Amino acid sequence: xxxxxxxxxxxxxxxxxxxxxxxxxxxxxxxxxxxxxxxxxxxxxxxxxxxxxxxxxxxxxxxxxxxxxxxxxxxxxxxxxxxxxxxxxxxxxxxxxxxxxxxxxxxxxxxxxxxxxxxxxxxxxxxxxxxxxxxxxxxxxxxxxxxxxxxxxxxxxxxxxxxxxxxxxxxxxxxxxxxxxxxxxxxxxxxxxxxxxxxxxxxxxxxxxxxxxxxxxxxxxxxxxxxxxxxxxxxxxxxxxxxxxxxxxxxxxxxxxxxxxxxxxxxxxxxxxxxxxxxxxxxxxxxxxxxxxxxxxxxxxxxxxxxxxxxxxxxxxxxxxxxxxxxxxxxxxxxxxxxxxxxxxxxxxxxxxxxxxxxxxxxxxxxxxxxxxxxxxxxxxxxxxxxxxxxxxxxxxxxxxxxxxxxxxxxxxxxxxxxxxxxxxxxxxxxxxxxxxxxxxxxxxxxxxxxxxxxxxxxxxxxxxxxxxxxxxxxxxxxxxxx
Amino acid sequence: xxxxxxxxxxxxxxxxxxxxxxxxxxxxxxxxxxxxxxxxxxxxxxxxxxxxxxxxxxxxxxxxxxxxxxxxxxxxxxxxxxxxxxxxxxxxxxxxxxxxxxxxxxxxxxxxxxxxxxxxxxxxxxxxxxxxxxxxxxxxxxxxxxxxxxxxxxxxxxxxxxxxxxxxxxxxxxxxxxxxxxxxxxxxxxxxxxxxxxxxxxxxxxxxxxxxxxxxxxxxxxxxxxxxxxxxxxxxxxxxxxxxxxxxxxxxxxxxxxxxxxxxxxxxxxxxxxxxxxxxxxxxxxxxxxxxxxxxxxxxxxxxxxxxxxxxxxxxxxxxxxxxxxxxxxxxxxxxxxxxxxxxxxxxxxxxxxxxxxxxxxxxxxxxxxxxxxxxxxxxxxxxxxxxxxxxxxxxxxxxxxxxxxxxxxxxxxxxxxxxxxxxxxxxxxxxxxxxxxxxxxxxxxxxxxxxxxxxxxxxxxxxxxxxxxxxxxxxxxxxxxxxxxxxxxxxxxx
Numbered sequence: 001x002x003x004x005x006x007x008x009x010x011x012x013x014x015x016x017x018x019x020x021x022x023x024x025x026x027x028x029x030x031x032x033x034x035x036x037x038x039x040x041x042x043x044x045x046x047x048x049x050x051x052x053x054x055x056x057x058x059x060x061x062x063x064x065x066x067x068x069x070x071x072x073x074x075x076x077x078x079x080x081x082x083x084x085x086x087x088x089x090x091x092x093x094x095x096x097x098x099x100x101x102x103x104x105x106x107x108x109x110x111x112x113x114x115x116x117x118x119x120x121x122x123x124x125x126x127x128x129x130x131x132x133x134x135x136x137x138x139x140x141x142x143x144x145x146x147x148x149x150x151x152x153x154x155x156x157x158x159x160x161x162x163x164x165x166x167x168x169x170x171x172x173x174x175x176x177x178x179x180x181x182x183x184x185x186x187x188x189x190x191x192x193x194x195x196x197x198x199x200x201x202x203x204x205x206x207x208x209x210x211x212x213x214x215x216x217x218x219x220x221x222x223x224x225x226x227x228x229x230x231x232x233x234x235x236x237x238x239x240x241x242x243x244x245x246x247x248x249x250x251x252x253x254x255x256x257x258x259x260x261x262x263x264x265x266x267x268x269x270x271x272x273x274x275x276x277x278x279x280x281x282x283x284x285x286x287x288x289x290x291x292x293x294x295x296x297x298x299x300x301x302x303x304x305x306x307x308x309x310x311x312x313x314x315x316x317x318x319x320x321x322x323x324x325x326x327x328x329x330x331x332x333x334x335x336x337x338x339x340x341x342x343x344x345x346x347x348x349x350x351x352x353x354x355x356x357x358x359x360x361x362x363x364x365x366x367x368x369x370x371x372x373x374x375x376x377x378x379x380x381x382x383x384x385x386x387x388x389x390x391x392x393x394x395x396x397x398x399x400x401x402x403x404x405x406x407x408x409x410x411x412x413x414x415x416x417x418x419x420x421x422x423x424x425x426x427x428x429x430x431x432x433x434x435x436x437x438x439x440x441x442x443x444x445x446x447x448x449x450x451x452x453x454x455x456x457x458x459x460x461x462x463x464x465x466x467x468x469x470x471x472x473x474x475x476x477x478x479x480x481x482x483x
Numbered sequence: 484x485x486x487x488x489x490x491x492x493x494x495x496x497x498x499x500x501x502x503x504x505x506x507x508x509x510x511x512x513x514x515x516x517x518x519x520x521x522x523x524x525x526x527x528x529x530x531x532x533x534x535x536x537x538x539x540x541x542x543x544x545x546x547x548x549x550x551x552x553x554x555x556x557x558x559x560x561x562x563x564x565x566x567x568x569x570x571x572x573x574x575x576x577x578x579x580x581x582x583x584x585x586x587x588x589x590x591x592x593x594x595x596x597x598x599x600x601x602x603x604x605x606x607x608x609x610x611x612x613x614x615x616x617x618x619x620x621x622x623x624x625x626x627x628x629x630x631x632x633x634x635x636x637x638x639x640x641x642x643x644x645x646x647x648x649x650x651x652x653x654x655x656x657x658x659x660x661x662x663x664x665x666x667x668x669x670x671x672x673x674x675x676x677x678x679x680x681x682x683x684x685x686x687x688x689x690x691x692x693x694x695x696x697x698x699x700x701x702x703x704x705x706x707x708x709x710x711x712x713x714x715x716x717x718x719x720x721x722x723x724x725x726x727x728x729x730x731x732x733x734x735x736x737x738x739x740x741x742x743x744x745x746x747x748x749x750x751x752x753x754x755x756x757x758x759x760x761x762x763x764x765x766x767x768x769x770x771x772x773x774x775x776x777x778x779x780x781x782x783x784x785x786x787x788x789x790x791x792x793x794x795x796x797x798x799x800x801x802x803x804x805x806x807x808x809x810x811x812x813x814x815x816x817x818x819x820x821x822x823x824x825x826x827x828x829x830x831x832x833x834x835x836x837x838x839x840x841x842x843x844x845x846x847x848x849x850x851x852x853x854x855x856x857x858x859x860x861x862x863x864x865x866x867x868x869x870x871x872x873x874x875x876x877x878x879x880x881x882x883x884x885x886x887x888x889x890x891x892x893x894x895x896x897x898x899x900x901x902x903x904x905x906x907x908x909x910x911x912x913x914x915x916x917x918x919x920x921x922x923x924x925x926x927x928x929x930x931x932x933x934x935x936x937x938x939x940x941x942x943x944x945x946x947x948x949x950x951x952x953x954x955x956x957x958x959x960x961x962x963x964x965x966x967x968x969x970x971x972x973x974x975x976x977x978x
Contacts, residue, residue: 386618
């Protein structure tokens with residue numbers, strides 16, 4: 001008998017999506033705000049269920065789904081991001097008649113991500129992956145009249161389709177060699193792959209497939225355009241949520257299923273991690289669009305997290321996993337803050353060509369003090385300044401690299417971290433030290449609420465990390481069984 | 484018992500938050516003054532109940548923070564840290580008084596940052612856990628960055644970012660060293676523990692001399708850049724000179740690098756793979772800084788840059804005294820930190836007043852200010868004399884102790900550094916002569932002397948320079964106890 005309690009979070013999220021859709025269709029175009037609150041409530045309820053059953057462990061549906069601390073941890077990440085995005089979107093969707101579609105897509109995307117986290121079979125993983133992806137393709141193009149948004153969606157869709165094809169091909173190679181799509185099953189039949197060139201080919205295809213979603217260089221080309229063109233709240237979902245989906249999938253596929261041929265993929269991840277963090281940071285330096293800068297910074301952050309694959313110790317995995325949660329808070333927060341600024345800029349009908357241009361952040365500390373303060377904390381956290389979530393997770397991840405004796409990798413990562421400080425500090429400087437015009441603005445409450453949630457998350461992980469480290473360790477212990 | 488150490492960190496941080504929330508200049512400065520005064524009272528309470536003959540940690544506090552990584556909230560003070568806390572606690576309220584009548588934009592942020600800075604700096608001095616230490620260490624960057632970036636001079640953008648990145652990179656290198664130490668000790672003992680004392684006690688047992696040297700150099704680099712010492716000093720003149728007066732004073736009070744050298748570097752030094760080389764690095768860089776910094780100061784046209792470079796020169800004494808390796812030379816280096824904090828605060832305040840009053844800091848455009856600004860002239864003269872090492876003032880005690888007692892172990896470097904003293908006397912007197920004395924430069928126009936609050940705050944610091952110059956024992960005694968402890972730790976390490 002399947003324990004439905006363990007699937008309750010997924011069920012709640014899916015049902016909420018359907019409820020929002022149904023209510024929205026039958027509702028007049030006015031006062032659709034309530035949909036945002038319903039979606040938020042759904043996320044909160046699901047979040048409570050996940051936290052309540054954190055240490056659960058069960059296999060269900062012919063072992064194709066596995067509920068374990070790893071999946072629970074990532075569900076936590078996805079739900080937190082979905083929660084933040086839903087709250088912030090209450091303002092964003094205010095004047096939109098397709099509100100119900102927006103929330104439904106957000107919830108379905110989250111639903112898909114949650115299934116990826118629990119998948120114990122490559123087919124389930126792939127289907128869930130695509131469920132989440134298709135919803136996000138639509139979300140990226142949600143501003144149908146905005147050519148940038150449409151372009152973002154198109155690029156994302158085409159690249160996503162390509163990556164899906166690569167992924168599927170990789171999976172089929174693995175299946176062909178091992179005769180199974182079950183993740184533990186593959187792990188047992190690894191010796192076939194290890195002695196076979198097909199194994200190598202499968203690794204290349206899988207890394208490319210996941211690499212697209214994670215936005216590892218050189219598979220990142222879509223990311224800056226898509227993050228910039230999408231509505232900012234959607235960018236938050238993409239950068240903070242769906243990127244993590246690819247991480248949990250990669251954790252499962254590489255570390256659980258393909259551990260036996262780690263010698264082959266570890267090197268690849270080492271190279272990709274170094275290129276990704278360096279390229280992301282260097283290119284971010286020259287960006288004038290804040291969303292683009294955050295996109296490149298997100299590329300760089302993915303490079304840091306990928307170090308977990310290279311170091312491959314329990315502590316590194318703990319660090320990498322904790323980093324995904326920390327990054328969820330920091331990145332979602334940063335994009336939401338940008339969303340609030342863009343909203344204001346468009347409302348005031350100032351330079352709307354690139355509403356997220358750095359110049360529009362001038363004097364934000366005076367104009368929108370809460371947004372500016374939160375954004376400052378988020379970017380300092382992204383740079384790894386204590387006492388924030390970013391510092392804490394970098395601390396564990398980088399120090400595990402030293403522990404494993406890979407000082408060179410730690411040095412590269414740390415130097416990168418220092419480079420990144422430049423562009424983060426520049427944003428802070430624009431907000432506080434640049435001359436500006438305009439009066440203090442009333443900051444929209446939904447954005448502020450979402451920002452404060454992210455702020456609490458970022459500071460909580462930084463100041464009181466023990467519980468978070470504990471659950472990340474628990475999650476990592478699922479992966480480290482074989483190491 | 485009162486958790487006084489937690490309080491002296493939390494109160495400034497808490498009042499910093501209050502200050503940010505205030506609406507007017509009046510409120511902001513009153514909140515700031517209150518916060519710093521409470522901190523001062525607590526610090527004085529600590530100071531007077533401090534047992535300066537004991538080398539043990541006092542007022543210790545300990546709570547588990549991140550047990551899975553062996554990280555604790557562990558605080559304590561001893562003779563190494565107490566004088567520096569006192570320095571901060573005394574000068575910062577005076578600094579707030581000094582800026583009492585400043586009219587500037589967003590005073591709430593200005594005072595909020597000063598208080599945040601105070602909390603962070605004191606936090607560094609009382610942290611006995613490396614993780615906590617590093618957290619506070621990095622936190623000090625943020626207020627200073629904003630201080631320079633918002634209210635700095637024409638080059639503020641360049642200076643603030645340079646400072647931020649330069650010292651952040653150094654801190655990260657230091658962090659690498661901390662990681663190395665942490666994991667090596669973890670491997671040896673099987674227990675994760677970030678305690679500073681624990682890690683240092685494990686240091687001599689770390690495998691190879693090369694590994695120990697690498698860890699040591701990483702830590703040393705972090706501290707030397709922050710100190711700063713030639714050749715890592717180039718961020719300093721920019722940052723000090725571009726900062727607003729209050730920012731420069733905060734930079735001066737940022738004695739965390741020298742503190743780190745005493746707390747961490749010195750006890751570890753004998754256990755490195757090549758201790759002689761490490762002593763040479765420390766001593767050579769110290770004496771080169773003294774001389775080279777003085778030369779650079781001599782060639783400055785801008786009074787504030789001159790003071791900034793003189794700071795590089797004076798920090799050389801900290802490294803030189805540390806390289807002397809005996810208790811009294813180390814105490815001299817500690818006293819130099821304390822004395823430098825007081826003297827330079829007055830010098831930067833004086834420069835600030837001159838600039839505000841005359842509109843320029845270029846030495847050649849000034850002249851004869853003493854006739855128009857007699858109060859400033861007296862106080863500034865005292866600071867200049869203290870800075871060049873006139874007996875009876877704090878600077879003399881520090882330099883005398885460093886020179887005399889370092890001679891035992893590093894005579895060559897002492898002799899080299901002695902040349903610096905001549906140049907130091909030269910640029911101080913020359914600058915004084917060209918700004919304060921001589922013919923009043925008519926082009927300056929109307930000038931105004933110190934206001935009453937400014938006179939008060941500067942005079943108090945000046946009196947302290949005189950008082951501790953005549954009677955150094957109230958702080959020197961605890962420094963000597965601390966230095967003795969360092970020396971005995973070094974002896975225990977020297978395998």
